[in-house]
Amino acid sequence: MDNDNRRASRRTEVLSKHLFPHPLTTTALLSTSNCLSYSPPELSSSNPVSFDTSRMRALLDGHNLDDRDWLFGLIVQSPLFNRQERGGRVFVSVDYNHTMEQQREETMRRIGYLLDRGVFRGWLTGDGPQEELRKLALHEVVSMYDHSLAVKIGVHIFLWGGAVKFLGTKRHHDKWLRATENYELKGCFAMTELGHGSNVRGVETVTTYDSRTGEFVINTPCESAQKYWIGGAANHATHTIVFSQLYINGGNQGVHAFICPIRDSSGNVCPNVRIAECGHKIGLNGVDNGRIWFDNVRIPRENLLNSVADVSPRGEYLSSIKNVDQRFAAFLAPLTSGRVTIASSAVYISKIGLSIAIRYALTRRAFSMTPNGPEILLLDYPSHQRRLLPLLAKIYAMSFAAIELKMMYVNRTPESNKAIHIVSSAYKATFTWNNMRTLQECREACGGQGVKSENRIGPFKGEFDVHSTFEGDNNVLMQQISKALLGEFIVCQTKKKPFRGLGLEHMNNPAPVIPSQLTSSILMSREFQLDLFHLRERDLLRRFAAEVSQYQTQGESKESAFNLSYQVAEDLGRAFSERAILKTFIEVESKVPAGSLKDVLGLLRSLYALISVDEDAAFLRYGYLSTENAAAVRKEVPKLCTELRPHAFALVSSFGIPDAFLSPIAFDWVGSNAWSSAQH
Numbered sequence: 001m002d003n004d005n006r007r008a009s010r011r012t013e014v015l016s017k018h019l020f021p022h023p024l025t026t027t028a029l030l031s032t033s034n035c036l037s038y039s040p041p042e043l044s045s046s047n048p049v050s051f052d053t054s055r056m057r058a059l060l061d062g063h064n065l066d067d068r069d070w071l072f073g074l075i076v077q078s079p080l081f082n083r084q085e086r087g088g089r090v091f092v093s094v095d096y097n098h099t100m101e102q103q104r105e106e107t108m109r110r111i112g113y114l115l116d117r118g119v120f121r122g123w124l125t126g127d128g129p130q131e132e133l134r135k136l137a138l139h140e141v142v143s144m145y146d147h148s149l150a151v152k153i154g155v156h157i158f159l160w161g162g163a164v165k166f167l168g169t170k171r172h173h174d175k176w177l178r179a180t181e182n183y184e185l186k187g188c189f190a191m192t193e194l195g196h197g198s199n200v201r202g203v204e205t206v207t208t209y210d211s212r213t214g215e216f217v218i219n220t221p222c223e224s225a226q227k228y229w230i231g232g233a234a235n236h237a238t239h240t241i242v243f244s245q246l247y248i249n250g251g252n253q254g255v256h257a258f259i260c261p262i263r264d265s266s267g268n269v270c271p272n273v274r275i276a277e278c279g280h281k282i283g284l285n286g287v288d289n290g291r292i293w294f295d296n297v298r299i300p301r302e303n304l305l306n307s308v309a310d311v312s313p314r315g316e317y318l319s320s321i322k323n324v325d326q327r328f329a330a331f332l333a334p335l336t337s338g339r340v341t342i343a344s345s346a347v348y349i350s351k352i353g354l355s356i357a358i359r360y361a362l363t364r365r366a367f368s369m370t371p372n373g374p375e376i377l378l379l380d381y382p383s384h385q386r387r388l389l390p391l392l393a394k395i396y397a398m399s400f401a402a403i404e405l406k407m408m409y410v411n412r413t414p415e416s417n418k419a420i421h422i423v424s425s426a427y428k429a430t431f432t433w434n435n436m437r438t439l440q441e442c443r444e445a446c447g448g449q450g451v452k453s454e455n456r457i458g459p460f461k462g463e464f465d466v467h468s469t470f471e472g473d474n475n476v477l478m479q480q481i482s483k484a485l486l487g488e489f490i491v492c493q494t495k496k497k498p499f500r501g502l503g504l505e506h507m508n509n510p511a512p513v514i515p516s517q518l519t520s521s522i523l524m525s526r527e528f529q530l531d532l533f534h535l536r537e538r539d540l541l542r543r544f545a546a547e548v549s550q551y552q553t554q555g556e557s558k559e560s561a562f563n564l565s566y567q568v569a570e571d572l573g574r575a576f577s578e579r580a581i582l583k584t585f586i587e588v589e590s591k592v593p594a595g596s597l598k599d600v601l602g603l604l605r606s607l608y609a610l611i612s613v614d615e616d617a618a619f620l621r622y623g624y625l626s627t628e629n630a631a632a633v634r635k636e637v638p639k640l641c642t643e644l645r646p647h648a649f650a651l652v653s654s655f656g657i658p659d660a661f662l663s664p665i666a667f668d669w670v671g672s673n674a675w676s677s678a679q680h
């Protein structure tokens, strides 16, 4: 029989078995020796653990490992977190069968449980880097359980509480911070309106001052000014921060932030406030997003958050920041912590997706190479490696970068605020886009099992999609980064001073020279990788400057010139972000002593660098690489995947994610789908 005939006859045999199955009358038939059985990846010699996974975990988490494990434990212990037993293991995850209203109430009960156990202790009243790092670590763990829970807490503590802390002064701190931490009130943050989201400066809510009564009067003058998407507003919040134009004596002083009660302690909506639902969403249904209208609501003068500007009892406007742009920027400060937490949590969600997909790919087989030969493990297909392992390398790179961002944030100074704004914007956009891409690939890599909600990856796509929109739309953030870099460029050019900060010091050196022929050893070298990333960034920055200037010469305004140069701006934002990530990776790697851990980090760093090059057409478009060299990069990627394949299991084990936070297909998926499991 030739090959084609043999294949056809096998196919007929399989099809006839499928169409005319033998009736399974006894359980004995279920245990024939030909049946698939689950073989744990940790027992396979193809998955040797050649490095210390706990040391790797320490590098990846970076801080507060014990606090993280404590909170993982609290969640797994409690029936409030929807514990489900599958195949003899316990898993925790949200029950998406529940209605929107049920999910919202469950979110509140879970918050109550965490509150009682001291999880939020010091989140607003604590000070210093250690307190902040604990808060960030615990919030990351919460987001790994459920995005709604993380957002509901985030709105209350980071946005409402953060606004009180950063925009308020002592009188606000004394009155609200501890009360917020203890959930004596529930806060929300009303910035976005139906008519204005990204363009916060355009909000139409109007606040005036009445010096006769010493009150501010907040009003929603038109439908487009209704506050929209406000997390916590639809059901639970008692207070909100309102972002509004402030008019004093008929003059507009720009956007300011006020504290306004919206419900009494019994949950009744306050007089002159109207609240409506935003409705069912593609995810995050455990958060009650709502819309708010203010009908000339009166609040005391003291409710203006006055660290940036104040109004005297007689109605005089007072601000130490005279520049309107700087004043506005100061009002956006609470959003920075939001961007930091979103960036970091996106990395942790990708870790869950990759852990599940890679563990499954190490136990799931499909097709055999020979007629009666064993079927092949998914992760032994070069194509499957190529789909998942570069994403794994990226998540390693982004984990290190996220830690660096958090360290910058908790050690912030007035001088470093600008850099934090730029880096947090870049990483928020890059990591959240990467998360969505990773989840989609992981979902597909698990085939039909990826579609089951209990396997987490599918629902995560809906749950975390909004990451790219809130707390700064990703596209808008990327444009801001390029504008900020251009600002640095212009200052350095006109004042003839060297670049300092944001990792741009390489701009002071001559342009790196890329070897005409790239060998494997050059491609793997960190010096070459960094040179290539530097070359791209410096050239794109110059191109962006030249293009904007050219449009201006043609009579376009500065803003219009920026808008017209959006393509180079996008390329530049990406180049900045990827270079910053690579640089951090190299720094982390350089501190690890020689040995197996360092070796595997070297492979991951190279794969991160080369896949980033392979995926960005700018390297060819602008000639940073010849076509031959671009082909050499592409050829190196599968080689690196093959080298990393034996480490895949250890690399996902190093994430330190408890089994209960993964899903049934990450373990014995035959057992967890057995008839006996279906009887529970």
Ligand SMILES: Cc1cc2nc3c(=O)[nH]c(=O)nc-3n(C[C@H](O)[C@H](O)[C@H](O)COP(=O)(O)OP(=O)(O)OC[C@H]3O[C@@H](n4cnc5c(N)ncnc54)[C@H](O)[C@@H]3O)c2cc1C
Pocket (backbone or CB within 6 Å): 155, 189, 190, 191, 192, 194, 195, 196, 197, 198, 199, 228, 229, 230, 231, 281, 284, 289, 466, 469, 470, 471, 472, 473, 474, 475, 476
């Ligand atoms: C689930 C959820 C929860 C939220 N929670 C809150 C909350 O608690 N409090 C709150 O105040 N807000 C909240 N938001 C609102 C969120 O911050 C806004 O949706 C976000 O800022 C984007 O605004 P927008 O929806 O009006 O989109 P727009 O700003 O209208 O943007 C629409 C599109 O236009 C593009 N675009 C905008 N400007 C430009 C430009 N200059 N150049 C090129 N393209 C541009 C954007 O990239 C985007 O693709 C929430 C939103 C959601 C979905």
